[in-house]
Amino acid sequence: MLIKTIVENTAISEEFGSEHGLSLYIETKEHKVLFDVGASDLFLENAKKLNVNIADIDFLVISHGHYDHGGGLKAFLNKNTKATIFIHQLAFNKYYATRPNNKLDYIGLDENLKENKQIVFTSDSFLISDGLRLFSNVIQKGAPLKSNNGLLMEQNEQKIQDTFAHEQNLIIEEDDKILLITGCAHNGIVNILDHFYSLKGRMPDYAIGGFHLFSGSGGYETPERIDKIGEYLMDTKAKFYTCHCTGIEPYQRLKAAMGERVDYLAAGSKIII
16 A cells, blocks of 8 residues: 655645645555545645646545545545545534634534535445445543543534544555554544454554644643553554644654654655555
């Protein structure tokens, strides 16, 4: 499998633009998959520089209903009229973030796109194709992530703490290897891996995505929490590539403990697994 990081908060060089967002291109033997489209149309510019033709994408997965993962959806639809787009059935609900000045910002998707015929709504466990499966419905065990503080959803005309039921994760299987891709892991990377194990009876060989150990509204997770997560990740025996909402400082702490078992993906990077 070939994976190219189209959009991320950082970039490998000035050649590539960066933004608070995520977009990954995954090429298997059978399919060309895009996982998230960042916050804007930046993914189109970076994709060109990485020789990715957006019009050729077979499947687009939007991991959850936040703008930094689905903000480029309209731009995608303008370039690609054939891809099937997989979005959780709750992802077009209203989502908000409380900023440090107590301002409430809408961070959801563009509701005007909801009726597009390329979109397929998902829930729980959803088979895309042989070797490609989505899952949601992750049970949050243990203390909630501090970095989720201030992330809200609208329910019955009231704004309450987001449950992240709209978040989905992608499993790709090829050549006896299993890759797990998360968007932000708002439900907790440990809980997501536990759920993955309940589905597959084993841990993935590789995992890619944000771990949401930092946010502007919720701050950093504690060093103790990060260390505990690192211990769990090491026990899985998987190789991890993280990015986006993990945060540079939490990543550096994980890297110090996990060594070559974890690396960081910036916009413009390419890996083969």
